[in-house]
Amino acid sequence: MRPFTYERAVDALGAVRSAAATPGARFIAGGTNLLDLMKLEIEQPQHLIDVGRLDLAGIAPMPDGGLRIGASTSNSTVAADPQVLARYPVLSQAIVAGGSPQLRNKATVGGNLLQRTRCAYFYDTTKPCNKRAPGSGCSALEGLNRNAAIFGASTACIATHTSDMAVALAALGAQVETLAASGESRTTPVIDLYRLPGDTPQIETSLAAGDLITAVVLPPPPAGGQIYRKARDRASYAGGLASVAVAGGQVALGMVALKPWRAHATEAALAAGASPTEAIARELEGASPLGRNDFKLPLVARLSAAAIQEANGRGA
Amino acid sequence: MGDVRLKTTITVNGEPCALDVDTRTTLLDALREHLKLTGSKKGCDHGQCGACTVLVNGVRINSCLSLAVMHDGDAVTTIEGVGTPDNLHPVQKAFLTHDAYQCGYCTPGQICSTLGMLKEMEAGVPSQETPAGARPVLSDDEIRERMSGNICRCSAYPQIVAAIKDVAGVAA
Amino acid sequence: MTSVHDWTPNNPVKENRSGLIGKPVDRYEGPLKVTGTAPYAYEVQPPSPPAYGVMVGAAIATGRISGVDIAEAQATPGVLVVWTHLNAPFQAPKGTKAHPRSSAGSRPALENDRVLFFGQPVALVVGETLEAATAGAHRVKLTYAEDAPDVDFPGSLDRAISPVGEEDMEVGDFPRGFAASPVQIDATWSTPIQNHCQMEPCASTVWFEGEKCVAHTSIQMVKPAQHGLAETLGIPRDDVHLLTRYIGGGFGGKGQTYDDLILAALAARALGRPVKVAYTRQQMMHGTIHRPATVMQVQLGAEKDGRLNAFSMMTWTHCHREGNFTEHASNFGRALYAAPNRLTGHRLVKLDLPGAGPMRAPGEASGTLALECAMDELAEKLGIDPVELRTLNEPPTDPENGRPFSMRQLVRCLREGAQQFGWDRRLPTPGLVRDGRWLVGMGMAAAIRGNFLLPAKCSFSVDADGVITVRQGMTDIGTGTYTVLAQIAAETMGVPLGQVKVEIGDSELPPAPGSGGQFGAATAGSAALAAGQNLRTAIAELATGDEASPLFGGRPADVTFQDGVVAIANRSETLASLIRRAAPEGLTVEGEIKPAQDAREWSQQTYGGHYCEVGVDPVTGEVRVRRMLGVFAAGRILNAKTARSQLTGGMIWGIGSALTEGNPVDVRYGSLLNQDLAQYLAPVQADIGDLEAIMLDEVDDKANPMGIKGVGELGNSGAGAAVANAIYNACGVRVRDYPITPDKLLAGMIARGM
Missing domain, CATH: 1.10.150.120 ([2Fe-2S]-binding domain)
Structure with a gap:
């Protein structure tokens, strides 16, 4: 790691102001992804602002029947929350499908959303990677890209976003609440937080520099059953090959794009009365596999159809 | 930038430990290299193996993916605080x-x-x-x-x- | 000259009067390990504060370092030393043996500008702190003149040739026998590169005490490390005191010295202070050896009644350009099944990949993944139960050389396993059993692994308190060496376990070959038994010759040792009182074991049978091992607890090989894709269902004086094949390209219309 200065933020506004005033500043809360990347010098902050102990934790009902989850709430706390378990089980299921208990105890909601890709070429600093070294090229494009995206990729980047939690949040239509240095608070749908790679895969989110995620806000749960399913190479403690979150008629796919992929075509087909299998096939018409990751098409098709079926059964 | 050091106090196995550490020092390295509590192991240093697991305020975490300076005021329990060869937990x-x-x-x-x-x-x-x-x-x-x-x-x-x-x- | 017949007489281990041999006692060093107080190499506290060394790995697979810029690294605060090949201290040229009997030659680090594999250590940065050294290592700027790496193993099979000094083994006329067989299997399996992933990365802590180099490192074999380091530093071998008391896993990957040891020693000498160097997890993947990939063609020709007419297994594999290692995946097949016409061999291609080397059950681990699945396919084709097919082809003597088996209980392992597992409930037709969302299937496979004995020495001491101390330059990599040596010592000397101390992992102790090849317990233990017998003789002579002893005047041969007491009939005294009086300084004797001259007149193996039940998710192709049983025959078992752990551990390695483990080569860069433990998927708890290992009663008098054999590799042999066969039984898909990941299984299921 490069040397850096460290401060523990006293309040959220102070944190965003410090971030705006300090070159090379980054927020840290759990640190489970940032430190991982700092050790490899993929991330090189000059200043860390610890927001882990700010009053951003806690889970509270919203007047509209939704739920507000503070950004520094640990993943474990969210997964175990009685309100989440009762009304947003897909969120709890998605969280416990990710990482390990130790990681979930440390990782926060905000950090989970902002975790960076697990693409092996992004992690290997001897290889070209447009996300890590813009303009150097994408090693995965012609490489061992079994786990690459099938939606929304570009020739500059074919990586996937690997958060499980974000897939559930996308299905639930969650909003992300952010605070800017100006003191202005803003909400953005989770699926708009992320940018597809295009020509600038190094720009990953719609956040402005120094914006701090303060909370995730869930609307009231949609009618119908909820379920999260993930397929992976190892039974636990492994990234996914594909995942699907279903919340009533809302469906999101994971590990298929550089963002949690809201399956709008599937949702429209389901609403029009299509079978789960037909509905997911509509979505996959827009997929662009690369060869080594062709299997993701049938995998997503089967996994999603089974999950939608099961959710329907639960919602009935 | 030169090295940055900070004073941090962590209660380890019930004993308050005043540390003067590099901001880059992980909790794991603070335990192993500074406090000579080498029971917590470094297997991967990236949260991928669990050998460094300790309890912070009673909760298990990977001590390799945390900075010592983030734990000022925390109570850490390592394997050395769980039991001894003559008095096993x-x-x-x-x-x-x-x-x-x-x-x-x-x-x-x-x-x-x-x-x-x-x-x-x-x-x-x-x-x-x-x-x-x-x-x-x-x-x-x-x-x-x-x-x-x-x-x-x-x-x-x-x-x-x-x-x-x-x-x-x-x-x- | 020793003969196996010299081992027939009774000895204290065989008599087992106190019942300690075989007893499932807790590990000797257990209290230290469960409290985190056993110091591994990086944790040994040196006499003064250490400096920290961090290595830099090459960013190319082959070529030359064309430019070196260490200015920024040197300017990094806290950095003490930056070395590349341009300024590294003098080391003896590679392979130098100043002492002709050194068990290893010089192996210099940072030797020259040549890069021989991706990740090869090409620079060392030493700092006051680990953080400083790590930051400095990131600042070392190297440029390369890169050659195109020759690393495409599947693309180079036609270049592979027989390894030097090896010929194919031919018996009868395989082509004719195969052609004439009414039922044939001819298929090819492939296995990927695998990494050992020992939980403790290779590490060394080194300091100098005057001329003497004190080196704590993590290594399976003591003497080659000591000698290799001395040769590299150009100092007398006795000036290196090498210690390896606790080792965080080896599995064959720590059988050799790596650059952490060499560089720590060089830096400690240059700086005049202790230096610690460890590989990072990422560096371990390329910087240490791996199990090489294989392609294996198995051809089986059988009569309709199931008897094999023709058996062939050919293995293609690779090793490093300058290496000399063959993954002998065909070898075990030479002793497994009867068939009059046989052909086995290996083809090796040298590539610019990192070093290939032994990894748990080298040969068998890969080979059984092919042959034991081929047998399953043959059984299906014949309509014969897989257990019966193997039984039908049980050879009366070694099928290649006609030698008698020293002991062979393969069929008993298979039958016991079948019975205990409930094999009769298996439906031979795949895809018929469901449990909830899971398709359920059962599979089995045979296990085999050769048995070896190597030369070793050991010393036994008794002190005035009657405490026995075992000393041996042996290692314990988690295998249970400390514990079984303590058991042998306690049983031999007739003292309680608590009255035994074991000191191992030290180059200044009587030499033993170390841990590897499943020869550890037999070799080290046999030397310990010999030392114990010699100490008994010395004590018996002491007692019977001491006028003050109640045993005075008796025949030394009549002295018995039990419960800490030496006795002749009803005349007795405690061992402690005898020693305190008659030899207050204590007694120390050595013992020695050598392989028997005639040992090779018998075919010596260990055997087993694996039974596995898996669930396959028909939606995703995910596999879960629900339960697994192994039944093994491996000679006398020294410790039922640690041996069982070894066996279940090996079985889990088989599960990993079948389902998750493998490291693909990116042929563009000559590097492996998976560079950490998030990418390389060793099994986790959730991958493992109910697992059991059973050991049959056995004593193999041809193996060694104790009649024991090893178990460290055996559990792995065949285990993955049982998983693969169970997968087929569950869903009707055979994947011959390991590991059997969901993508491959899904493709197979779709092809079957599932």
């Missing part, structure tokens, strides 16, 4: 009896993880093995899923499950 005794280790390198992490895991069970924290809406029960599969954050390459997995069931009072 019941979990340590169970690991010994069931041969729940071979090379021993992942073992302190497994034991600290077990302690954290049993607390999580009491608190009703779900896992992907827990049926939707149900309170978790310490079945073999629950133990396996909840201990999956600790890799044992010698693969003492069956023995670890047996040790945990023994200490948790579940019929083995």
